[in-house]
Amino acid sequence: MNTRIQTVWRVKADPKSIEARARGIAVEQSVEMPVEPIDDAFVLDEILGRVENIREVAKGEYEVKIAQASITTGFEAGQLANMILGNTSLQDGITLVDATFPADIAKAFGGPNHGLEGMRARVKATGALSATALKPQGSTPQVLAKLASDIALGGIDYIKDDHGIANQFYSPFAERVPLIAEAVAKAAAKTGIPTRYLPSLNGNLDQQRKQIEVCRNSGVDCVLIAPMICGFSQFHTLKSENPDFVIMTHPSMGGWPMQPSFLFGKLLRLLGSDASVFANYGGRFGYSKEECRRAAGFALEDWPGIKPCVPVPAGGMLLERIPELLDFFGQGVMLLIGGSLLSAKEKITEETAKFCDAVRAYK
Amino acid sequence: MNTRIQTVWRVKADPKSIEARARGIAVEQSVEMPVEPIDDAFVLDEILGRVENIREVAKGEYEVKIAQASITTGFEAGQLANMILGNTSLQDGITLVDATFPADIAKAFGGPNHGLEGMRARVKATGALSATALKPQGSTPQVLAKLASDIALGGIDYIKDDHGIANQFYSPFAERVPLIAEAVAKAAAKTGIPTRYLPSLNGNLDQQRKQIEVCRNSGVDCVLIAPMICGFSQFHTLKSENPDFVIMTHPSMGGWPMQPSFLFGKLLRLLGSDASVFANYGGRFGYSKEECRRAAGFALEDWPGIKPCVPVPAGGMLLERIPELLDFFGQGVMLLIGGSLLSAKEKITEETAKFCDAVRAYK
Numbered sequence: 001m002n003t004r005i006q007t008v009w010r011v012k013a014d015p016k017s018i019e020a021r022a023r024g025i026a027v028e029q030s031v032e033m034p035v036e037p038i039d040d041a042f043v044l045d046e047i048l049g050r051v052e053n054i055r056e057v058a059k060g061e062y063e064v065k066i067a068q069a070s071i072t073t074g075f076e077a078g079q080l081a082n083m084i085l086g087n088t089s090l091q092d093g094i095t096l097v098d099a100t101f102p103a104d105i106a107k108a109f110g111g112p113n114h115g116l117e118g119m120r121a122r123v124k125a126t127g128a129l130s131a132t133a134l135k136p137q138g139s140t141p142q143v144l145a146k147l148a149s150d151i152a153l154g155g156i157d158y159i160k161d162d163h164g165i166a167n168q169f170y171s172p173f174a175e176r177v178p179l180i181a182e183a184v185a186k187a188a189a190k191t192g193i194p195t196r197y198l199p200s201l202n203g204n205l206d207q208q209r210k211q212i213e214v215c216r217n218s219g220v221d222c223v224l225i226a227p228m229i230c231g232f233s234q235f236h237t238l239k240s241e242n243p244d245f246v247i248m249t250h251p252s253m254g255g256w257p258m259q260p261s262f263l264f265g266k267l268l269r270l271l272g273s274d275a276s277v278f279a280n281y282g283g284r285f286g287y288s289k290e291e292c293r294r295a296a297g298f299a300l301e302d303w304p305g306i307k308p309c310v311p312v313p314a315g316g317m318l319l320e321r322i323p324e325l326l327d328f329f330g331q332g333v334m335l336l337i338g339g340s341l342l343s344a345k346e347k348i349t350e351e352t353a354k355f356c357d358a359v360r361a362y363k
Numbered sequence: 364m365n366t367r368i369q370t371v372w373r374v375k376a377d378p379k380s381i382e383a384r385a386r387g388i389a390v391e392q393s394v395e396m397p398v399e400p401i402d403d404a405f406v407l408d409e410i411l412g413r414v415e416n417i418r419e420v421a422k423g424e425y426e427v428k429i430a431q432a433s434i435t436t437g438f439e440a441g442q443l444a445n446m447i448l449g450n451t452s453l454q455d456g457i458t459l460v461d462a463t464f465p466a467d468i469a470k471a472f473g474g475p476n477h478g479l480e481g482m483r484a485r486v487k488a489t490g491a492l493s494a495t496a497l498k499p500q501g502s503t504p505q506v507l508a509k510l511a512s513d514i515a516l517g518g519i520d521y522i523k524d525d526h527g528i529a530n531q532f533y534s535p536f537a538e539r540v541p542l543i544a545e546a547v548a549k550a551a552a553k554t555g556i557p558t559r560y561l562p563s564l565n566g567n568l569d570q571q572r573k574q575i576e577v578c579r580n581s582g583v584d585c586v587l588i589a590p591m592i593c594g595f596s597q598f599h600t601l602k603s604e605n606p607d608f609v610i611m612t613h614p615s616m617g618g619w620p621m622q623p624s625f626l627f628g629k630l631l632r633l634l635g636s637d638a639s640v641f642a643n644y645g646g647r648f649g650y651s652k653e654e655c656r657r658a659a660g661f662a663l664e665d666w667p668g669i670k671p672c673v674p675v676p677a678g679g680m681l682l683e684r685i686p687e688l689l690d691f692f693g694q695g696v697m698l699l700i701g702g703s704l705l706s707a708k709e710k711i712t713e714e715t716a717k718f719c720d721a722v723r724a725y726k
Contacts, residue, residue, distance in 0.1 A: 024647065078567075078592045089615070090648055136401060138394070166442040169437075206600075229596075
């Protein structure tokens with residue numbers, strides 16, 4: 001028995017055209033040709049997408065549910081994206097808002113290797129987690145290592161590379177990572193908090209595999225990956241090959257017509273994100289409170305066989321927002337503070353300590 | 364002297380906020396932190412993005428030009444996407460409409476291996492090219508091989524896999540490709556037209572490399588790749604490693620807030636697309652005539668050191684539209700006909716011949 005992924009779409013259309021529009025999505029995302037000439041029963045019964053429901057949700061706006069055959073994904077991560085959004089990403093007025101995945105899809109992709117409990121265990125935490133990013137790109141490895149040390153001395157849980165820090169000549173990965181890793185380890189030995197450094201991987205599969213080896217040789221067991229840049233196949237491959245590594249995902253290039261909460265909370269969790277960064281409400285991105293709540297809900301909700309993924313709201317984080325944000329997101333969250341910490345300059349260790357204390361003190 | 368990529372954006376904003384909005388993009392796409400605490404002259408002079416121009420183009424809509432440092436890309440394809448759109452893809456009301464790339468970027472990525480003249484030479488053509496796709500997915504390799512043979516007997520130039528045909532159990536790549544390649548070669552021997560088959564690659568870099576070996580061993584020298592699924596790094600790597608192969612690109616997952624003409628006509632050309640498929644006007648996608656003209660213009664315009672890429676307008680193609688489309692796009696185009704050919708069923712060879720004759724007869 002072939003299972004189905006139920007995809008949920010928001011479609012702008014008038015009452016006269018919505019049925020054809022919905023059928024159009026079901027066809028585009030499966031056989032991608034007129035149905036009339038198809039006479040193969042297997043294709044018609046087991047491949048062709050089916051419109052399951054159409055419901056008006058606002059004037060000129062409909063929610064459409066489509067049942068798509070799981071086997072068309074080949075149980076491969078890139079092809080999954082191709083089948084659940086693919087060509088329809090090129091259409092105006094259509095957004096993929098959600099999908100429900102059957103058990104065989106969940107089993108094939110497997111979710112996070114570590115998830116919330118694993119990420120807490122890494123840094124001996126029990127509640128919410130704290131994190132920041134090394135910036136700006138253009139800084140030398142030595143400058144970034146000093147910055148990482150100053151931040152780690154403040155007792156933070158996780159320090160990631162800024163996602164713009166790649167393998168540029170001014171900060172080559174193989175030179176930068178051992179230096180920063182050593183600086184963070186030394187600081188962690190002083191504070192007693194096992195602060196982790198997450199280098200940002202970049203390039204093709206060969207390059208990212210080599211970078212993971214550089215990490216392993218430097219005592220690093222966490223990385224940052226941008227799945228929408230390296231592709232879902234590469235991300236899922238690295239997750240599967242490196243069960244000892246924690247993978248935080250970065251949202252860069254995530255601006256498809258796909259509901260952010262679904263992409264960052266559910267889809268990346270399915271593919272193996274241990275902690276998923278997304279734009280927080282009230283910052284410089286336009287996500288609503290409701291959308292952020294939904295993302296965190298997807299990341300943490302019960303899902304048989306799939307570990308919870310840590311939601312990481314980021315952008316516009318300020319010290320004084322900590323109680324508000326922990327009230328809102330709960331204790332299963334990682335708060336990522338960026339620019340406002342860096343603005344503290346020579347007082348950065350103290351500012352970091354204040355931030356971490358506030359996160360840890362919250363009940 | 365550090366060169367700059369000039370990115371051009373369309374931004375929705377009011378007159379009071381547009382300057383801050385423009386500066387926000389320049390910062391987001393470079394240092395991604397407040398500028399005040401930065402005191403490193405190299406970062407301020409050579410890394411930080413610069414707003415070059417702001418121009419009102421409609422009420423509440425502005426064109427913003429930003430100069431971004433080429434070195435931040437590390438001259439690597441994934442990082443290029445990260446720097447020219449990246450996080451800003453998550454913002455509402457901002458679209459990347461164009462970019463001008465300096466010579467060092469053009470040299471680093473190199474463009475198509477073959478381009479228009481190479482693709483014409485492959486099939487001994489001198490004018491416009493003809494193409495179609497094997498569909499639907501769910502068909503067995505034997506059924507697809509028979510279909511490919513019937514189409515090739517009509518004398519078409521290029522036959523690609525439907526982009527939904529991946530490596531599913533009902534049509535494994537390693538089984539399908541040799542069968543179809545043989546069927547097409549036999550038909551081509553009969554017609555005298557060296558019809559080419561382009562299998563659709565899927566999966567990670569290891570898998571796509573193995574698939575290219577399957578192609579090579581089957582006498583196939585053209586492939587279809589979806590760069591927005593496999594990632595720009597993987598696409599560019601395969602282009603660089605296989606100078607003997609023609610690569611057609613598929614637009615699936617291309618629905619970022621990036622002007623389609625820029626993505627399909629210019630950016631994919633830069634990274635190495637020999638022929639770039641995009642949604643034609645008047646079909647089931649909503650692109651305007653002007654947008655399609657701009658895409659074809661970008662694909663074919665003079666660009667020192669970068670070969671022309673064949674624009675491949677697709678979707679909604681009908682036999683009777685050929686003169687209109689060749690008038691519109693000119694002879695440097697490939698016309699991709701899909702569903703309407705498949706609807707001919709047992710008359711598909713004759714219909715293909717009519718289509719190809721009409722393309723070749725056009726003056």
